[in-house]
Amino acid sequence: MSIIENALKKANNQVLVDNKPKVVTQPPVDADQAVIVKVENSAENNEVKVPLDNQVSINWKALAEEGFIDHNDSKSQLAEEFRVIKRPLVNNIQGAEANGISRSNLILICSSLPGEGKTFISINLALSIANELDKSVLLIDADVEKPSISKQLGIKQSPGLIEYLENDKITFSDIMLKTDLDNLNVIPAGKRHKYSTELLSSQRMYHFAEEVSRRYKDRIVIFDSPPLLVATQAQILAELVGQVVLVIAAEETPQSVVNDSIAKLANCDVVMTLLNKTKKELDLYGYNYGYGKYGHP
Numbered sequence: 001m002s003i004i005e006n007a008l009k010k011a012n013n014q015v016l017v018d019n020k021p022k023v024v025t026q027p028p029v030d031a032d033q034a035v036i037v038k039v040e041n042s043a044e045n046n047e048v049k050v051p052l053d054n055q056v057s058i059n060w061k062a063l064a065e066e067g068f069i070d071h072n073d074s075k076s077q078l079a080e081e082f083r084v085i086k087r088p089l090v091n092n093i094q095g096a097e098a099n100g101i102s103r104s105n106l107i108l109i110c111s112s113l114p115g116e117g118k119t120f121i122s123i124n125l126a127l128s129i130a131n132e133l134d135k136s137v138l139l140i141d142a143d144v145e146k147p148s149i150s151k152q153l154g155i156k157q158s159p160g161l162i163e164y165l166e167n168d169k170i171t172f173s174d175i176m177l178k179t180d181l182d183n184l185n186v187i188p189a190g191k192r193h194k195y196s197t198e199l200l201s202s203q204r205m206y207h208f209a210e211e212v213s214r215r216y217k218d219r220i221v222i223f224d225s226p227p228l229l230v231a232t233q234a235q236i237l238a239e240l241v242g243q244v245v246l247v248i249a250a251e252e253t254p255q256s257v258v259n260d261s262i263a264k265l266a267n268c269d270v271v272m273t274l275l276n277k278t279k280k281e282l283d284l285y286g287y288n289y290g291y292g293k294y295g296h297p
Contacts, residue, residue, distance in 0.1 A: 020254040054173070057180045058289070059154025062121030066152065068120070069127045082128035083122075085274065090129070092243055092270060093220065101211045101269045106241035108142075110225040110234045112261040116249040117276040119148050120225035125245075129220050130184040138176070138212060140187040142237055144196045147189030149224055153179075164208065165199040172211065201236045209240040228261045235264045243270045250278035 064070040069079050075287050089107060096104035097297065111118040126139040142151035144162055149155075153176065164170045177186045193199060212221050223241065225234040244265055248258055258273075265271045 012223070054156050054177050055180075056153075056155050056177045056186070062154055063123075063152065068152070068212065069124050071127075074131070078124070081127065082124050086125055088272070089125075089245070090132070090135070090220070090242055096242065101242045103157075103209065103240070104242035104269075105217075105219065106209060106221045107243045107245065108223045108225050108234075108238050108241045109245050109247065110238070110261075111227050111247040112253055112257045113227050113228050114146075114230065115251075116227070116247050116253060118227070118247045119152065119224050120144070121245065121274060122222055122248050122275065123149065123152060126184060126222050127181070129222075130181055132183070134218060136183040136185070136216065136219045138185045138187065138219055138221045140212075140221060140223045141189040142200070142233070143226045144189045144193070144200070144233065145231060146227055149186065150188045153186065153237050155186065155188065158188055160188030162190035162193045162196060162199060163223050164190070165202060166193065172208075197231075197233050197236070200233050206240065213242075226262050231258065238265055238268050241268070243266050244272070246271060246273045247276050248273055250275050252277065 012164075040241060056069075060071045064072075067078075069082065070076055073079065092099065093104045094099055096102075107125075109118050109122040122139065126137045129135055130137045139149060140161060141147045142161060143149075147160075150157065158177065159170065160175050164172070164175050175187050175190070177188070199205065212219070223237055225237050228234045228238075228246075246258075246261055246265070262271065
């Protein structure tokens, strides 16, 4: 299967005015050390459990056993390969102004179909970038129909992106979880919602993308999205970010399917491809990625 590269041009920058509502909190109420966030002046009794200090611990042992980057082995082949994979993405961020890339620090990881390994790539890319000395990473589970980031990282259910989008009294800090890896934060998908597509295409989602892009210049935001050809949500999300990585399962995904996905990404500033699950050893360079030994040491 050939590897496809497509880079397309320029979206307009727009300014976000961030007006956050005030909230008041009550002391911990259960053994899980949660607080109840109550919204002032709300017509409804909108309450959301938020973990105390939003601090979570990643199950590093389980993650390594699943074939992800081993937190204790920075010299593994997998760690080295993701160093190569992340470099052009980071370079695009650093040269965004010269290259005319809008929201270059927002990166969407997607695939054409389920099972091609996009979540595997999202998590490993986040772990790799978080080890940069001058970078922080926000990993967002935007696959709201079939979320898996929290499960893979061993994070308990908590409010996430959906709660934020449906309730304008929920703040950004309410849903962002701090992990025990310096420079890595996570936003879960949140609860299932029958109008999730409409929420992701809302003005509030646009403002959210602007906020996470502009608030911290050293933060890289990675969205794990639904597959492009089974949900319209991925295409909606792709128009909010500056860079897209399309994950392709080697010797599985037909060329025609990849072409259909590329067409859906026509309005994106930068689209790169990553060949996943290949059994061949590939030279990794530029904007074409190959990743070998998926899920194996």
